[in-house]
Amino acid sequence: MLEYASYALVLLALGAYVLLDGYDLGIGILSLFDRSDQRRKEYNELIATAWDANESWLILAGVALWAGLPGVYATVLPGVYLPLIVMLLALVLRGTAIELQSAAPGYRRGWGLVFGISSLVATVCQGLVVGGVLSGLPHRGGVFTGSTWDWLTPYSVLCALGMVAVYLLAGAAWLQDKTTGTAHERAGRLGRPLILAVAVAGLVLGFGLRFADPQHLGFDQPLRATLFGLAVAVAVVCAATAWYGFGRRPDWRPFAAVAGTEAAGLLALVAATAPVVVPPDLTVHAAAGPHGSQLFLLIGVGGCMPVVLAYNLYAWWVFRGKFARPPAHTDPAGPPDTGAAAERSVPAAPAAGDGPWAAVAARRVLLTLLAVAVAAVSQDVFGGVRVWIGPVGVALFAMTALAGWIRSDRRSAAAGEFDLQAADK
Amino acid sequence: MASPAVVDISRWQFAVTAVFHMSFPALTVGLSLFLAVMYTVYLRTGNPLYLQIFRFWKKIFAVGFGLGVVAGTVMTFEFGLNWGRYAHAVGPILGVTIGMEVITAFFLEAGFIGIMLYGDGRVRPRTMAFACWMLVVGTLLSTTWILSANSWMQDPTGFAEVGDQFRASDWWQVLFNPAFSYRYPHILLAVLISAAWFIGGIAAWYLVKQRALPFARRTLSIALGVLAVLMPVQLYAGDLTAVFMGAHQPAKLEAFEGNWKSDNNGYNLLVVPDTDKGENTFQVAIPHLGAVIGKDLSGKAHVPGLLQTPEDERPDMWSVFYGFRAMYFTALAMFGMAFAGLVLRLRGRLYTARRFHRLMVWMAPAGVVAISGGWITAEAGRQPWVVYGLIRTSDAVSHLSLGAAIAGLTGFVTVYALLLGLWIRYIVRTVRTGPEHLVTDAGTTVHATEIGHA
Numbered sequence: 056m057l058e059y060a061s062y063a064l065v066l067l068a069l070g071a072y073v074l075l076d077g078y079d080l081g082i083g084i085l086s087l088f089d090r091s092d093q094r095r096k097e098y099n100e101l102i103a104t105a106w107d108a109n110e111s112w113l114i115l116a117g118v119a120l121w122a123g124l125p126g127v128y129a130t131v132l133p134g135v136y137l138p139l140i141v142m143l144l145a146l147v148l149r150g151t152a153i154e155l156q157s158a159a160p161g162y163r164r165g166w167g168l169v170f171g172i173s174s175l176v177a178t179v180c181q182g183l184v185v186g187g188v189l190s191g192l193p194h195r196g197g198v199f200t201g202s203t204w205d206w207l208t209p210y211s212v213l214c215a216l217g218m219v220a221v222y223l224l225a226g227a228a229w230l231q232d233k234t235t236g237t238a239h240e241r242a243g244r245l246g247r248p249l250i251l252a253v254a255v256a257g258l259v260l261g262f263g264l265r266f267a268d269p270q271h272l273g274f275d276q277p278l279r280a281t282l283f284g285l286a287v288a289v290a291v292v293c294a295a296t297a298w299y300g301f302g303r304r305p306d307w308r309p310f311a312a313v314a315g316t317e318a319a320g321l322l323a324l325v326a327a328t329a330p331v332v333v334p335p336d337l338t339v340h341a342a343a344g345p346h347g348s349q350l351f352l353l354i355g356v357g358g359c360m361p362v363v364l365a366y367n368l369y370a371w372w373v374f375r376g377k378f379a380r381p382p383a384h385t386d387p388a389g390p391p392d393t394g395a396a397a398e399r400s401v402p403a404a405p406a407a408g409d410g411p412w413a414a415v416a417a418r419r420v421l422l423t424l425l426a427v428a429v430a431a432v433s434q435d436v437f438g439g440v441r442v443w444i445g446p447v448g449v450a451l452f453a454m455t456a457l458a459g460w461i462r463s464d465r466r467s468a469a470a471g472e473f474d475l476q477a478a479d480k
Numbered sequence: 481m482a483s484p485a486v487v488d489i490s491r492w493q494f495a496v497t498a499v500f501h502m503s504f505p506a507l508t509v510g511l512s513l514f515l516a517v518m519y520t521v522y523l524r525t526g527n528p529l530y531l532q533i534f535r536f537w538k539k540i541f542a543v544g545f546g547l548g549v550v551a552g553t554v555m556t557f558e559f560g561l562n563w564g565r566y567a568h569a570v571g572p573i574l575g576v577t578i579g580m581e582v583i584t585a586f587f588l589e590a591g592f593i594g595i596m597l598y599g600d601g602r603v604r605p606r607t608m609a610f611a612c613w614m615l616v617v618g619t620l621l622s623t624t625w626i627l628s629a630n631s632w633m634q635d636p637t638g639f640a641e642v643g644d645q646f647r648a649s650d651w652w653q654v655l656f657n658p659a660f661s662y663r664y665p666h667i668l669l670a671v672l673i674s675a676a677w678f679i680g681g682i683a684a685w686y687l688v689k690q691r692a693l694p695f696a697r698r699t700l701s702i703a704l705g706v707l708a709v710l711m712p713v714q715l716y717a718g719d720l721t722a723v724f725m726g727a728h729q730p731a732k733l734e735a736f737e738g739n740w741k742s743d744n745n746g747y748n749l750l751v752v753p754d755t756d757k758g759e760n761t762f763q764v765a766i767p768h769l770g771a772v773i774g775k776d777l778s779g780k781a782h783v784p785g786l787l788q789t790p791e792d793e794r795p796d797m798w799s800v801f802y803g804f805r806a807m808y809f810t811a812l813a814m815f816g817m818a819f820a821g822l823v824l825r826l827r828g829r830l831y832t833a834r835r836f837h838r839l840m841v842w843m844a845p846a847g848v849v850a851i852s853g854g855w856i857t858a859e860a861g862r863q864p865w866v867v868y869g870l871i872r873t874s875d876a877v878s879h880l881s882l883g884a885a886i887a888g889l890t891g892f893v894t895v896y897a898l899l900l901g902l903w904i905r906y907i908v909r910t911v912r913t914g915p916e917h918l919v920t921d922a923g924t925t926v927h928a929t930e931i932g933h934a
Contacts, residue, residue: 104598107549108590111582117556118579125571125645132560132567133878140888143557144895147550151899154546155906158539196644198565203881345647348572352579359583366591366614373595373602426819430812433712433719449716456708456822463825464701472831473701475529475694475918 058343060353061123062332068119070321072112074225074314079106081226083149083174084219085245086167094238096162099170101233101378103157106150108367115356122352126194126342127332133199134192134333135184135206142180149173175219182218186211191269191334210260210267217256221317224249224297228309231301233378239306246301246309250294257290257320264327269335272327279326286323290316487874489885490562493892495859499852500896501555504548506851509619510675511541514702515596516612523609528918529694536695536915537679542597543906547899549590554892556582562885566866566876573639573648574629577655581625589618623671627664628655633867634858635659635728646870662717662724663858669714670854674847676706677814681844682911684837695915697831700840704825707818715815718808725861729868731789732861735797736804737770738763739785745771746783749805753797758787792864799860806853810846817843 079102086098121128132139152170156163187206194200227249230242265272274280293315300308330338343349432448467473515537522530556578560567567575595603595611603611638653639646648654680703686696726733738748740758746765754761771781786794817839824830866873 104594107546107593108587110549110553111587111590114553114556114586115579115582117560118575118582121560121567121571122575122579125568125575128560128571128575129564129568129878132557133562133564133880136561136878136880136884137887139557139561140891143554144891146553147895147899150546150550151902154543155902158543158906158910198568199879201879203884344572344575345642345645347648347651348576351648351651352576355576355580356583359587363583363587363591367587370591370594373599422819422823426816429712429819430715430815433715433815446716449712452712453709456712457705459822459826460701460705460708463828463830464705466828467697467701467831473529473694473698475527475532 057346057349057353058124058339059330061119061343061349062329062339064123064353064356065116065119066321066325068112068116070318072109072116073221073321074317075109075112076106077222077317078225078229078310079109080174080178081222081224082230083171083226084178084223085226085230087171087175089241091237092162092164092167095167096156097234097238097378098230099153099156099167101230103153104374105371106153108370110146110150119352119356123344123349124332124339124342125344126337130192130194130199130333130337130342131184131188134194134201135187137203138180138183138187138206142177142184145173145177145180149177178219178222179215182215183207183211185218186214186267188333189214189264189328190267194333194337208267210263213256213259213263217253217260220249220252220256224253225310225313225317228297228301228313232306232310235377243302247298250298250301253316254294261287261323264324268328270328270331274327282326283323286319286326290319290323293319483882484874485882486880486885487877489882489889490877490880491873493562493885493889494558495856496889496896497551497554497558497892498859499855500900501548501551502855503848503852504544504551505619505623506671506674506848507678508541508545508548508675509623509671510673511537511544511679512612512615512619513672514675514679515541516609516616519609519612523605529698532695532915532918533699535918536910538597539910540907542593543903545589545593547903551896552586560878562878562880562888563866563876564878566871569644569871569876570633570646570867573632573646573654576648577625577629577632581622581629585618585622585625589615589622592618620668623668624664627667628657628660630858631660631663632657634663634725634862636867636870641870646867659724659728662721666714666717666721667851667854669710669717670847670851673707673710673714673814674851676703676710677847678844679703680707681841681846684840685844685911686914687831687837688834688841692915701825701830704818704821704830707814708822711811711815711818715811718811725858729861730784731786731793731795732800732857734784734786734789735795735800735861736857737783737785738797738801739783740787742782742785742788744783744785745780748801751797751801753801755794755797795861795863800857803853803856803860807850807857808853810850810853814843814846814850 082098082102086095089095089098117128120131148169152166152173156166156170159166183206186208190206190208190210192199192201192205224246227242227245230238231246234242274283293312297309297312297316300312328334330340332339332342429452433452515534518530518534518537521527522534559574592611592614596608596615599608599611632654635657636646637657638648638650640649641647679699683696683700683703686692687700722733738751738753738760740753740760744765746767747769748760748763748765750762750764751760752762753759768780770783786797820836821830821840824833824836830836862868864872864874866876
């Protein structure tokens, strides 16, 4: 039974990823088709607060798969090597684009383009990965044995198109919830055509699965057929709710409905294929790690999950409601010279106290020797001779340094060397 | 068996991505602690200087953290992409360790970074401080789990071999393996130190340029204080680690001392090893010093050489020797500078010593250089094993075509080189722009909530 719990954990993480990063990838793709710089900047800022947390679910899905079902991890990842690498590279560029765009004061067309294109590429690659896995990957003893292009099938290409449609829909639903004004209207108008696209994709992919999947899908088993039918029914109801909700208040309804559709769709897929994870024959039983590892993982992750969900909800709650443009940036500290003028007029510390040349040289030699001695003691060079000098000596040096530092720091503070207001005037 | 070319390419790919990824946590772990302390001090004292410091470093931290996250995402999948057989064999042990990292640390960081970066004006300052500290907890936990996983590969304990998989027989021994107890303090000190050099180097640049002086003095003072205390401790911890590794992985020690035959008592500064013949074609050594470092003060003991290790179990001397030299000589330079900083400070000239400031600017990336060198020493020195003594690297690689492996490596090298350039350009620009003014003309301080998003 434990392997089903691991499988459920992987599915939970994957589902959360598809839902959460799905909407921000979708917004990224939408930004490619938006002509207003202001709106594109807004899309980016909207995502900047959340993409990091959203992407974490992908990482959780990856490691849960590795720890819980190592057989699947070791088969799938080399099997879909190229699309997965391209997806990772796209995610890397996308994260960079979001952060640099968000840190820049205005809108940067180049970064906006990188953000949009890498979102599209990542989505397409995710579709190719899913489609490639569903089309089956050859393996033996928990290790992939196929060739480089095995993942490229007609079904995986269709999956990529379907993935783009699903993410666009989630993106539009999220935009309706989070924005006001023109972006809000756009999202409301985009919703229904996108639902149609997703419905077509769902039908094509659903019927295509029978032909693409090399395993025999056992719809003659009553339990499986019932579960599958139920999941499909829920998906249809949710999609209808989303259809009704686009362009209407309350603004959160389309996204909630889209979330329901995605979850039900994932469950329908699982109901059709379980216990096989990688067709035709790699099941959860065959791929599962040993009992002890799964138990450790499930207790650890299960114990942390409520806390994780709690602070994720809190972070979501902090940024709840409509997105507000952040106030303009405050000015940076002016031209290089401001505040320095007063400082320059003060002459550099007088050379008094340095003494004659010989004294300076002697002092420097002594100090260098002292530094070498300190380094030698911290290296425990004499450790073989006197054991005690190691930790005790090192602690002594560290404490001396700390004491000296505190004393001088206080003196500097008293002399007003850290006084911001005096320097700013 | 995969072809040797695929193994080499996969190793290069992992090395490039790991060193690139590592250089971001190397800065952000320490920076997160620095930011949390600065914000807390600001809350307690109300001194706008600390808010100014916080705002400025937050900008650099934000982008560095983001790049670290995306590079880390790549690492999670790389174990399976190029190293499928390794992933299958150690998944039940290392998959779980890294799974724990993701659930305890990664989500914590990801959950609170949004609040820390964009929370100004939306949450109370106390909540901001809380988010900052949660980020510190997250980065430290992350370091802990990753070091635990990596140390297990260096010196595996607490497991049983069942078929072609490793299973944990004692989780306590797996997680807190002996190598971990030496390497963890070493790397923890290293990341704090490298952040301190980075902060100190940039503060020194402002002193050289005579800009934002209170900001520069305050941060330089903090950075050098941390360094003066931690540098001697780090040299000591590093030495303990080297002694431990020398006992557990003799080949690594032999490779980083740069000797082949065991007839040398000197300390090698430069070597040009000839791997096929098993000798150095060129070598510069300080006589007797090698023996002294090996705890024989008479200077006569011989340093063990790599020929003691069977040929098919030898690591590559080039990367291990020079990786170690990069770490160790940078560490000595860092120690010297920290010591000089302390002396200057005690004599009251820390803020006027021009030459020292210029040197400090050059030292800004020193910590990252040392960490990269150390990481190369640790990982290349473990070769040809991926899990020391148990799985050979050549047996761990995925069933990949040469073309796919080359495409992957090319993609990573191109994108990462681009990112490195962008990251450096971003830092340079942010530093040039300088910290923002927080004091209005009337002399009143602008508070956190009034400025809003920064």
